[in-house]
Amino acid sequence: MRLLDTIDSPQDLRKLDVAGLETLAQELRDEIIRVVSRTGGHLASSLGAVELTLALHYVFDTPRDKIVWDVGHQSYAHKLVTGRRERFETLRQCGGISGFPRREESPYDSFGTGHASTSISAALGMACSPEFIEEGRRAIAVIGDGSLTAGLAFEGLNQAGHLKRNLIVVVNDNRMSISKNVGALSQYMTRLRTAPTYHRLESEVWEILGKIPAIGEKARDLASRALEGMRGVFVPGVLFEELGFKYYGPLDGHNVGLLIEAFERVKHIEGPVLLHAMTVKGKGYQLAEDDAPRFHGLGSFDKATGSLKASPKAISYTEAFGRTLASLGDDDEAIVAITAAMPAGTGLTHFAKRHPERFFDVGIAEQHAVTFAAGLATEGMKPVVALYSSFLQRAYDQVIHDVCLQNLPVRFMIDRGGVVGDDGPTHHGVFDLSFLRTVPNLVIASPKDENELAAMVCTAMDYNEGPFAVRYARGAGLGVRMDFKPTALPVGKAERLRSGTDVSLLAIGSMVATALEAAEELARGGVHASVINARFVKPLDRELILEEAVRTGHIVTIEENVIAGGFGAAVMELLQAEGVYGTRVRVLGIPDEFLEHASRARLLADCRLTSDDIAGSARELLRSERNVLKEEAGR
Numbered sequence: 001m002r003l004l005d006t007i008d009s010p011q012d013l014r015k016l017d018v019a020g021l022e023t024l025a026q027e028l029r030d031e032i033i034r035v036v037s038r039t040g041g042h043l044a045s046s047l048g049a050v051e052l053t054l055a056l057h058y059v060f061d062t063p064r065d066k067i068v069w070d071v072g073h074q075s076y077a078h079k080l081v082t083g084r085r086e087r088f089e090t091l092r093q094c095g096g097i098s099g100f101p102r103r104e105e106s107p108y109d110s111f112g113t114g115h116a117s118t119s120i121s122a123a124l125g126m127a128c129s130p131e132f133i134e135e136g137r138r139a140i141a142v143i144g145d146g147s148l149t150a151g152l153a154f155e156g157l158n159q160a161g162h163l164k165r166n167l168i169v170v171v172n173d174n175r176m177s178i179s180k181n182v183g184a185l186s187q188y189m190t191r192l193r194t195a196p197t198y199h200r201l202e203s204e205v206w207e208i209l210g211k212i213p214a215i216g217e218k219a220r221d222l223a224s225r226a227l228e229g230m231r232g233v234f235v236p237g238v239l240f241e242e243l244g245f246k247y248y249g250p251l252d253g254h255n256v257g258l259l260i261e262a263f264e265r266v267k268h269i270e271g272p273v274l275l276h277a278m279t280v281k282g283k284g285y286q287l288a289e290d291d292a293p294r295f296h297g298l299g300s301f302d303k304a305t306g307s308l309k310a311s312p313k314a315i316s317y318t319e320a321f322g323r324t325l326a327s328l329g330d331d332d333e334a335i336v337a338i339t340a341a342m343p344a345g346t347g348l349t350h351f352a353k354r355h356p357e358r359f360f361d362v363g364i365a366e367q368h369a370v371t372f373a374a375g376l377a378t379e380g381m382k383p384v385v386a387l388y389s390s391f392l393q394r395a396y397d398q399v400i401h402d403v404c405l406q407n408l409p410v411r412f413m414i415d416r417g418g419v420v421g422d423d424g425p426t427h428h429g430v431f432d433l434s435f436l437r438t439v440p441n442l443v444i445a446s447p448k449d450e451n452e453l454a455a456m457v458c459t460a461m462d463y464n465e466g467p468f469a470v471r472y473a474r475g476a477g478l479g480v481r482m483d484f485k486p487t488a489l490p491v492g493k494a495e496r497l498r499s500g501t502d503v504s505l506l507a508i509g510s511m512v513a514t515a516l517e518a519a520e521e522l523a524r525g526g527v528h529a530s531v532i533n534a535r536f537v538k539p540l541d542r543e544l545i546l547e548e549a550v551r552t553g554h555i556v557t558i559e560e561n562v563i564a565g566g567f568g569a570a571v572m573e574l575l576q577a578e579g580v581y582g583t584r585v586r587v588l589g590i591p592d593e594f595l596e597h598a599s600r601a602r603l604l605a606d607c608r609l610t611s612d613d614i615a616g617s618a619r620e621l622l623r624s625e626r627n628v629l630k631e632e633a634g635r
Contacts, residue, residue: 004024041297045071048283052279066126114427124160313476336360345415411469437567449512473510498530508537537566
């Protein structure tokens, strides 16, 4: 019987000795690898945080004491030892447990996470609660070194140092976020790893001087001043100490006995403490250790070889974008590519290899990425900011204030637009069309397939009148033939893919192919539907939409975006502004709720966005008008 099978809560951990915890750590890794190889998920981060997890739950009185896992990529061991072992098989599956901490799921998940750099601010908020203070509880933020590149993390550190509350920040330093860490802070953390000398010297001098009769305290005072001046030589951790934190480390993040000893010491210290632990991303699974970026987040895979069990035949939208931009960069030296710690995830590795001097990875700092791009645009460059839709949300003010208000030609390439599946509500990109559409000066486009995406990248590069956003889906394209040399599209112009006289299906992006399938189904029942590939959410193709409204009198809009304020709302606003009141409209999209984790197909079916659902909505629209006409005729 596995030791893991006896662990139903952290209380069970506390019955074990260090040797037992080490055995448990290996069993946890084995279980994580076994399940994630089947379900997919964030593997390498969780493997690297196993000992940290055990030591934290061993020392602190969870859930009375609160642990906030930054991002949550590293929380699988935490889930296994907090009563979810028997449900771990359901990880990221429809109706199963989430791949991230969720407050609704367990009292041990003290704060819901999924995006980086929120842990310090959230834990500090908990630590400032009057009840929390009175009861002597502890708040612990576990943050990866990559997450420390975000401004929000430093805002939290700054406030914590000022307030002097009892807050413990554990820096899980694995030298990586998703890809290799970049920037001055990463170099700073590297120096920290190599300078453990200062604290040892400080404690030894302090102890010796205190034993000198009569002058011990004066000697200590003089020595402390001298040591203060030597800090920068012995330990660059002075940055955190100047922010008001007591700094401890660096420690071996895989030595569970050492971690327990360290946590026992720091939990009694008053005021903010930062404990620096060095870990290996992918620890215990050699394939993940050797290629941590690929094993950061992946689908189901073969444990023995690490190869994905299902490889798509068509290239992904991400790949289509990356190849196209790299090629365009060969001929246009003004093109600059920017990403926020995700060169591989956004497809920019192609550009980085061919044009390294014009590629910038700014770390997990989306706000900075956007304003940095705005500065480049003022000097005649063509900056391209490639981000996931859900992460662009973090830079909304910069999109408005620094780019669109000044009408600067920054190009936003928005990956993972729409439903993304198993990562759940923190990662679905279903709000972008709505929150971007409200901003003046911004062009918004979305392609029907990977070849049209390449054309839209060309369009964005040629467009110098203001900002331009291209939003596309996650995963494989449709397998269409790619043009050898893609050409730009006319801005604001849609295309009619199919003509009909009964109803017009107006679709955008990923929903265009589904709309064509729906039109085929309608045709088999004698309903003739037009299918319009809108291409642009802003500006809309006014002439074509009005023509369809008059010709068929029935419009169904279809988008993989929230209904509120999205593409369908834009179409209805256009009809209202033009005084077209006789056309009947049905808007299909994501309902006004957060979508859970499940396969993309399941989620689209739940949102009634399959071809059958679209055809059914068109029939309902036509039936409802016939019923109205019958009622009017009977009066």
